[in-house]
Every structure is written in C-alpha cells, then in structure tokens.
Amino acid sequence: MLRSLARPSAATAQAASRLSARAMMSTIVEDAVGPKCYGGTYTVTLIPGDGIGQETAASVKAVFAAAKVPVEFEQFDLSGFAQENDGLMREALSSLRRNRVGLKGILYTPIRQGHGSFNVAMRKELDIYASVAHCKNMPGVEARHKDVDFVIIRENTEGEYSGLEHQSVPGVVESLKIITRPKTERIARYAFDYALRNGRKRVTIVHKANIMKLADGLFLNTCRAVAKEYPSIQYNDMIVDNTAMQLVSRPQQFDVMVMPNLYGSIVSNIGAGLIGGPGIVPGANYGREFAIFEPGSRHVAKDIQGRNTANPSSLILSAVMMLRHLQLPAHADQIEAAVHKTLSAGAPRTPDLGGTQSTTEFTKAIIANL
Numbered sequence: 001m002l003r004s005l006a007r008p009s010a011a012t013a014q015a016a017s018r019l020s021a022r023a024m025m026s027t028i029v030e031d032a033v034g035p036k037c038y039g040g041t042y043t044v045t046l047i048p049g050d051g052i053g054q055e056t057a058a059s060v061k062a063v064f065a066a067a068k069v070p071v072e073f074e075q076f077d078l079s080g081f082a083q084e085n086d087g088l089m090r091e092a093l094s095s096l097r098r099n100r101v102g103l104k105g106i107l108y109t110p111i112r113q114g115h116g117s118f119n120v121a122m123r124k125e126l127d128i129y130a131s132v133a134h135c136k137n138m139p140g141v142e143a144r145h146k147d148v149d150f151v152i153i154r155e156n157t158e159g160e161y162s163g164l165e166h167q168s169v170p171g172v173v174e175s176l177k178i179i180t181r182p183k184t185e186r187i188a189r190y191a192f193d194y195a196l197r198n199g200r201k202r203v204t205i206v207h208k209a210n211i212m213k214l215a216d217g218l219f220l221n222t223c224r225a226v227a228k229e230y231p232s233i234q235y236n237d238m239i240v241d242n243t244a245m246q247l248v249s250r251p252q253q254f255d256v257m258v259m260p261n262l263y264g265s266i267v268s269n270i271g272a273g274l275i276g277g278p279g280i281v282p283g284a285n286y287g288r289e290f291a292i293f294e295p296g297s298r299h300v301a302k303d304i305q306g307r308n309t310a311n312p313s314s315l316i317l318s319a320v321m322m323l324r325h326l327q328l329p330a331h332a333d334q335i336e337a338a339v340h341k342t343l344s345a346g347a348p349r350t351p352d353l354g355g356t357q358s359t360t361e362f363t364k365a366i367i368a369n370l
Ligand SMILES: NC(=O)C1=CN([C@@H]2O[C@H](COP(=O)(O)OP(=O)(O)OC[C@H]3O[C@@H](n4cnc5c(N)ncnc54)[C@H](O)[C@@H]3O)[C@@H](O)[C@H]2O)C=CC1
Pocket: 051, 052, 106, 107, 108, 109, 110, 119, 265, 269, 278, 279, 280, 297, 298, 299, 300, 301, 302, 303, 304, 309, 310, 311, 312, 314, 352
C-alpha cells in the first residue's frame, strides 16, 4: 500500500480484498517503493521554488526543527527565472532519485516565450503521475461554503501538458492533448483505490467528452470501466464546465474527483478559492517510486515575494502529508494540530486570510502551539 494513504478500516480492507486480482496487481499502491531511512533519519530533497518559496520553506524548516522531526533536507535553489538550469536540475533530479521523496515550492514558467515548465518536466521525468489536493474547510478560516471536503485526483504527466505544439502554417497552431488508455487506467485505479482506502463513497469523473470525443471519450470510458471493478464505490461523471458551476454553488456534493491534467489545475484553483485561498491547500504528487509534496494549487506568488506576508500553511500542510508518507504520523499529527490551532477562530493570521501577521510571526505562533 502506498504509505501516505490512510490505513484502511476493517470494512474497507474487506472490500479491497474483493477487488479483482488484476486491479490489485496493477495499482501503484501495491508495488510502491518506499522512501529511504538511515539511522532513523530521512533525507528529503527540498526545492523551495520561486516567489514565496524561500520564505515558506524557511517556515517549514523552523517548524520541523522545533518539533524535532527526524528529517534532513538536501536543498536545491532551482529557479524558473534563471536562463540556464540544466546542471542544477540534473543534481536535483538525482537527489530526488536517491531520496525518493521531495518537498517543493513552485517554479516560475515564463509566459509564451522561454523555457518550458520545470515543474512539469520534473513530474514527467520521475513519472509522479497522481496529483492529490485535498480541499477541506479549515477550523476558523472563513469560507464561501461550509462542509467542503473533497479530494482532487489529477493525471499529472500527459493531457494538455504534453508540450507538443507546432505552427503548421503561419497563423495556424496545433497543440496536442495526449490521452492514453494505460495512463488513464492507472489514474482511475489510483482514484478508486484512494476512495476505498480512505472511507470515501463516491468518485466523480470530470471530462469534456461531448467536444473532445476521442481524447476525453477515452478518458471517460476507461474510468467507467475501472469503476466497475470497485462495486462498493459509487461513481458519476460530469462535464468540466458544469463541474465548475457545481463547485461554486454546491461543493458539498463532491467527494473524490478524477480528471485529466488541465482540468485538475483549474479545479484545484477553484477548490482553493472555496475554502480560503492558495495559502492553505496542501498537495502531493505520487508515482510508483517517487513522491513530491507541494502546495495544492501551485502558486508562485511573485507579487508578494520578499515581503514576509506569505501564508506558509499550504507548504507546511504539504510537509505534513510528507511525514505521513514517511511513516512519521505522530510528528504529522502534532504539526497539523498546531497549524489548525493557529488558524482557529480569533487567532492572528497572515494578510491573505484578512490578518496582519508576518510569515515569521505566524510561524512562531505555530511553533508555540506545537
Ligand atoms: N506562472 C507560473 O509560473 C506557474 C503557474 N502555475 C499555475 O498557474 C496558475 C496561476 O499562476 P499565477 O498567475 O502565477 O498565480 P500567482 O502566483 O500570481 O498567485 C495568485 C495570487 O495568490 C496569492 N498567493 C498564492 N499563494 C499564496 C500564499 N501562500 N500566501 C499568500 N498569498 C498567496 C499570490 O500572492 C497572488 O496574488 C496557478 O494557480 C498554477 O495552477 C503553476 C506553476 C507555475
């Protein structure tokens, strides 16, 4: 079982045993390779990223030090603003391959011209295909809706992020969206396994198969076929445009959602907006061998870089997901509880949540609540 998924209850374990042998053998959760630990200490690759990355990574390091978390970081200050990053990128990738686990902020990608996305390159290179972002109301954080609690599972390595574009003749551009059955099958199994093992009831397949009849048609049909292997989990499907409207009007209807790459980015941004903003949504990317933990709605936040006003909660809570993956649940629970206590009603907070505290003051408050 993938280490970061919650332990199944007796009922879900029984249900899991009813799954077909084929489904069990081909899910990542069965054959995932674990992280490396020497003498009780884990080494984790840290890529703070651009924008607010250094400030929020400093916050994680301070909280980990105060909580005596047995994790050492190997830090790589990669930047999407640099013209040339090949050497550092190679070093960071070898560190990730060695450590198998990374904590990462977001790397900037220039719009239109310039290099391609380092974020996407890393996900493809390490085949960390399942992006998981959990959108749940936080105690004390005002939000547009109550009782929001859904998990976005997004295919991370193909779809609209193929990077395959060309200009056939001047003024005509073709941009290829790649959907394949094997990659769709594995993300669908990941989503249904996730639902089963986390006591969730329903998976919603998000698509645009009315227009992209072949690409999204393949995604939808493949997910529906996988759904039949999980009789205890209900499923439905929804066109992505309607999904956006349903999310902002009645988000409580969603439980687990599975979708191609770009829809996942859009839905996780809507999810962040629903529960209080990008500063509080954690996220993770899992593959068979590697896992990288990064904020769920993936913002660079260059506009507030260096101002000491960023909300570090999304990176700290991503680090909490990482600690569960590393089998350090006591440290994870302690830090998560301290973040929730700090965010709880009436407590001071950072400007994105209507407060006036700086990132460092907020971090100190979390440490005091450990
Ligand atoms: N532009 C890029 O290089 C990248 C963009 N993306 C995707 O594109 C979308 C749009 O990106 P951008 O326009 O660059 O958004 P952005 O980075 O400008 O963020 C949007 C707003 O949210 C605020 N914000 C984000 N995280 C915060 C935090 N922790 N604390 C306080 N305020 C915070 C920022 O200050 C900003 O005002 C992202 O949601 C992401 O999905 C993903 C990776 C890189």
